[in-house]
Amino acid sequence: MDGRRRSLFCMSLLIGLLQISAKLIPCDRIHNDRNCYIHNISIDPTENHNDTQFQHVLQLVLDNCSIVQFSSELFANLGETNFLTLKRGNVPNVNFSSETLHTLRIDKTGLKNLSIASIPNHNLNTLMINRNPISILPNTIRYLFALSIVDLSQNQLNHMNLDWFQQMDNLMILDLSWNHIVRIDGSSDLRLKRLKNFWINHNQLSQVPWFPIAFPKLERIRLSDNYWTCSWVRAVRQQIWDRGIQLFDADSACSEQQEGGLCCYVSATVGSPTAKYEFIEIDFQPQTASIMEMEPEKPQSASLVAADREGKGNVTCRSFQEKIRNLKREMLIMARERAEMEQQFAKKVQSLQELLRGIREDLGESEKEVSRYRLKERLEMIAKTERLNNKK
Numbered sequence: 001m002d003g004r005r006r007s008l009f010c011m012s013l014l015i016g017l018l019q020i021s022a023k024l025i026p027c028d029r030i031h032n033d034r035n036c037y038i039h040n041i042s043i044d045p046t047e048n049h050n051d052t053q054f055q056h057v058l059q060l061v062l063d064n065c066s067i068v069q070f071s072s073e074l075f076a077n078l079g080e081t082n083f084l085t086l087k088r089g090n091v092p093n094v095n096f097s098s099e100t101l102h103t104l105r106i107d108k109t110g111l112k113n114l115s116i117a118s119i120p121n122h123n124l125n126t127l128m129i130n131r132n133p134i135s136i137l138p139n140t141i142r143y144l145f146a147l148s149i150v151d152l153s154q155n156q157l158n159h160m161n162l163d164w165f166q167q168m169d170n171l172m173i174l175d176l177s178w179n180h181i182v183r184i185d186g187s188s189d190l191r192l193k194r195l196k197n198f199w200i201n202h203n204q205l206s207q208v209p210w211f212p213i214a215f216p217k218l219e220r221i222r223l224s225d226n227y228w229t230c231s232w233v234r235a236v237r238q239q240i241w242d243r244g245i246q247l248f249d250a251d252s253a254c255s256e257q258q259e260g261g262l263c264c265y266v267s268a269t270v271g272s273p274t275a276k277y278e279f280i281e282i283d284f285q286p287q288t289a290s291i292m293e294m295e296p297e298k299p300q301s302a303s304l305v306a307a308d309r310e311g312k313g314n315v316t317c318r319s320f321q322e323k324i325r326n327l328k329r330e331m332l333i334m335a336r337e338r339a340e341m342e343q344q345f346a347k348k349v350q351s352l353q354e355l356l357r358g359i360r361e362d363l364g365e366s367e368k369e370v371s372r373y374r375l376k377e378r379l380e381m382i383a384k385t386e387r388l389n390n391k392k
């Protein structure tokens, strides 16, 4: 009895000591009892991250913070947090390891080194890394089996291996746009079984391997601004068309034609390529094309973004973001209208050409008619003058 009481006492003393040494980072603001916003803090890499505690909330947003190493210890101390957003500031190294996070978002933190623990992870369903100088993705990303949305747009990635995503049975959106990707690899048995959106516009790609066989459920694709080889474009064009995959974008810079389509190159050598223009139908759907807006299947992601938006907590900011969203929507509508106008224009040109051809044929006919008539006239004249001469 006594021993037990003493050990209890010792334990509470130990807990007390731990609490004294632990460094709790308070929220600057808590929204709805769920969302915690922390600004401008810095966590030194030499500190013992085991002692750094965060308040237990559902969503944590670290804005403009300086954390040279976001270590696995920090991840371990996130408690029940499901959504973590690191935005702006300086977080160049991230060692991801977590059993609780559903969403990890790293936006413009100067991220260069990402490491992902080689432990099977069945919780993280959304990974968004944007506007960072990161150029290499660790192949341990393949341990993130539950990923459904992977948005890696606007980084400096230079290579991608689709085999890393093979085991992600729920992967629906893969956005690799606006990177420096020169090559995408994938083995012949690659199948991204549920992938619906595949965006690879604005890279330096000459082809995508096993396309579209490896993408049995693909619905939407963005391809513009790459260095596609013409043979690849020719090979996939009919299949994109047959499978009803919507091409969401088009090149316009490399040709005098304006119907929409893709620029392609005869030789894959990047440098001074001679662009050719291959035509693919564009089909703009009335849906919006942004990941955020078109993803009703992932309410977590949407609510995170919403919370983030509110995180500004500020009417001016919110109205600005509202304006930006409206502008984006307007841009989309304008792009759609432009494509429609171009199609209409193309049709008009075609019908004008047919009309012209018709007129020309008619003209030719009437010219023949006229010359036949003239000939007849002349013959009659000759006959007449001959008759007159004979009378004389």
Ligand SMILES: *[C@@H]1O[C@H](CO)[C@@H](O)[C@H](O)[C@H]1NC(C)=O
Pocket: 028, 039, 040
């Ligand atoms: C963060 O730092 C900036 C500049 O020093 C300051 O304007 C802002 O109020 C700070 N934010 C918070 C939440 O402390």
Ligand SMILES: *[C@@H]1O[C@H](CO)[C@@H](O)[C@H](O)[C@H]1NC(C)=O
Pocket: 040, 041, 064, 066
């Ligand atoms: C970010 O935090 C730093 C201090 O770490 C501060 O000097 C800077 O003004 C802050 N920037 C913004 C936009 O809040």
Ligand SMILES: *[C@@H]1O[C@H](CO)[C@@H](O)[C@H](O)[C@H]1NC(C)=O
Pocket: 048, 049, 050, 073
């Ligand atoms: C932090 O905790 C982990 C596991 O609890 C331990 O292995 C590690 O040594 C600790 N690090 C420090 C610096 O105390």
Ligand SMILES: *[C@@H]1O[C@H](CO)[C@@H](O)[C@H](O)[C@H]1NC(C)=O
Pocket: 069, 071, 072, 094, 095, 115
């Ligand atoms: C972070 O990850 C890198 C690369 O895997 C590793 O070398 C480093 O030791 C890790 N650092 C910490 C603090 O876990």
Ligand SMILES: *[C@@H]1O[C@H](CO)[C@@H](O)[C@H](O)[C@H]1NC(C)=O
Pocket: 092, 093, 112, 113
């Ligand atoms: C990233 O990690 C490499 C080694 O893994 C290291 O040399 C480099 O300094 C790290 N980059 C940053 C920004 O810390």
Ligand SMILES: *[C@@H]1O[C@H](CO)[C@@H](O)[C@H](O)[C@H]1NC(C)=O
Pocket: 313, 314, 315, 316, 317
């Ligand atoms: C939002 O920010 C502006 C100026 O930055 C300030 O005047 C206003 O009071 C803030 N609004 C709220 C609701 O915090």
